[in-house]
Amino acid sequence: MSSCLASCSRSLAGVSKGKRGMASVVGKKPPTAIVMMNMGGPSTLPEVHDFLSRLFHDSDLIPLPFQKWIAPYIARRRTPQIEKQYAAIGGGSPILRWTRQQGQAMIPLLDELSPHTAPHKAYVAFRYARPYTEDCLDELRRDGVKRAVAFTQYPQYSCSTTGSSLNEMWRWATGIRRRPKTGEEEIKVGLEGVEWSAIDRWFSHPGLVEAFARNIEAALEHYEPSVRSSVVLLFSAHSLPMSVINRGDPYVLEVSSTVSAVMARLGNKNPYRLVWQSQVGPSAWMGPQTNAALKGLARLGEKRVCLVPIAFTSDHIETLFELDHEYGKEAKELGIDITRAESLNGSPVFARAIADIAAAHLKEVKETGRYSSVQMGLRCPGCTFDHCAKQKAWFANGGR
Numbered sequence: 001m002s003s004c005l006a007s008c009s010r011s012l013a014g015v016s017k018g019k020r021g022m023a024s025v026v027g028k029k030p031p032t033a034i035v036m037m038n039m040g041g042p043s044t045l046p047e048v049h050d051f052l053s054r055l056f057h058d059s060d061l062i063p064l065p066f067q068k069w070i071a072p073y074i075a076r077r078r079t080p081q082i083e084k085q086y087a088a089i090g091g092g093s094p095i096l097r098w099t100r101q102q103g104q105a106m107i108p109l110l111d112e113l114s115p116h117t118a119p120h121k122a123y124v125a126f127r128y129a130r131p132y133t134e135d136c137l138d139e140l141r142r143d144g145v146k147r148a149v150a151f152t153q154y155p156q157y158s159c160s161t162t163g164s165s166l167n168e169m170w171r172w173a174t175g176i177r178r179r180p181k182t183g184e185e186e187i188k189v190g191l192e193g194v195e196w197s198a199i200d201r202w203f204s205h206p207g208l209v210e211a212f213a214r215n216i217e218a219a220l221e222h223y224e225p226s227v228r229s230s231v232v233l234l235f236s237a238h239s240l241p242m243s244v245i246n247r248g249d250p251y252v253l254e255v256s257s258t259v260s261a262v263m264a265r266l267g268n269k270n271p272y273r274l275v276w277q278s279q280v281g282p283s284a285w286m287g288p289q290t291n292a293a294l295k296g297l298a299r300l301g302e303k304r305v306c307l308v309p310i311a312f313t314s315d316h317i318e319t320l321f322e323l324d325h326e327y328g329k330e331a332k333e334l335g336i337d338i339t340r341a342e343s344l345n346g347s348p349v350f351a352r353a354i355a356d357i358a359a360a361h362l363k364e365v366k367e368t369g370r371y372s373s374v375q376m377g378l379r380c381p382g383c384t385f386d387h388c389a390k391q392k393a394w395f396a397n398g399g400r
């Protein structure tokens with residue numbers, strides 16, 4: 001992280017916009033692939049069912065008894081309700097559009113920050129929506145890629161999110177997972193001869209912190225200067241089941257660290273809390289829940305609240321539907337003057353941050369020969385999955 005700090009402040013200080021974009025990769029040298037990994041979301045309503053089906057089949061996210069049989073049933077039952085939510089936010093998730101835009105903004109900056117690994121090209125690998133991990137690997141194969149970075153787009157690490165995406169990448173790249181053979185068609189298996197490394201977390205990167213802070217400052221402009229410092233900043237992150245936290249998952253710690261760093265950058269001028277949203281099912285999840293916290297704050301006489309989504313880098317159903325639509329309405333009914341900080345979306349400060357993170361990582365791999373972070377090597381104390389160990393060993397060995 002220390003090298004990040006130095007190079008980030010340099011890049012924040014003003015890397016000028018590069019002239020090369022994605023088009024610059026058509027030369028002879030294959031691009032260094034920057035694979036932006038995330039969960040994805042259905043871009044259109046007809047994709048909702050397949051999105052949920054993949055999600056409920058993922059035992060790293062939701063381990064279910066008889067998963068193969070139960071998952072299709074839950075996905076089918078949940079589809080109409082979730083379709084309505086996506087319909088209410090314009091007919092689909094904007095995550096693919098934002099991820100592509102962020103990748104496009106990152107590449108010229110990265111070409112400039114790390115010329116010896118240029119040209120770079122951004123790829124997208126989603127866990128539950130197109131383009132899937134396997135689609136992304138097809139693209140890498142077509143481009144003749146020899147060096148690839150698996151770059152999680154979740155700033156804070158959880159085995160249910162980043163861990164799941166890394167597991168999926170390892171399965172497809174090694175050929176453990178393969179497409180079913182249809183007819184005489186030749187099936188490509190795995191991805192030979194690629195040197196892989198992983199960026200698994202970046203929860204306290206100064207560029208990320210700066211991007212969040214600027215969006216919060218912009219949201220606070222909504223309030224009169226005389227009352228601005230009384231606004232409660234309510235940082236909201238997707239919750240986790242207590243069973244995952246008790247297994248030793250680092251997500252809660254890392255989200256908390258992001259919040260502390262953002263508050264320090266803001267000069268600790270406002271009161272704040274970290275709360276948790278979007279729990280599903282009847283089991284115990286991390287709390288307090290965002291909507292209960294809003295009700296509690298109203299009961300205690302708080303009149304102004306700024307909601308800050310802190311664990312995702314673009315808009316999605318939980319900001320646009322849950323925060324804006326549901327909780328925003330509820331809060332107004334409770335008499336709270338509520339605003340929401342914009343998600344990182346098209347923030348140029350954010351684009352510079354991810355370029356800096358990628359550049360610092362490429363440099364570190366070259367200098368140390370370490371392909372993944374020290375922290376990524378440690379399994380959760382309660383982990384019982386063999387595949388976590390195999391995936392970590394595979395990345396630590398450069399994808400060999």
Ligand SMILES: C=CC1=C(C)c2cc3[nH]c(cc4nc(cc5[nH]c(cc1n2)c(C)c5CCC(=O)O)C(CCC(=O)O)=C4C)c(C)c3C=C
Binds near residue numbers: 039082093312316318
């Ligand atoms: C950092 C973000 C997220 C964590 C951690 C996370 C954990 C987690 N999620 C579920 C179950 C579901 N999540 C669903 C949707 C969903 N989840 C996140 C983010 C995190 N999830 C996002 C951004 C989305 C929406 C995608 C979009 O809008 O584009 C869903 C599907 C919706 C629904 O049916 O309610 C489920 C289910 C678990 C069990 C879990 C931790 C173990």
Ligand code: FES
Binds near residue numbers: 163247384
């Ligand atoms: S569940 Fe965390 S390392 Fe396996």
Ligand SMILES: [Fe+2]
Binds near residue numbers: 238278
């Ligand atoms: Fe989720």
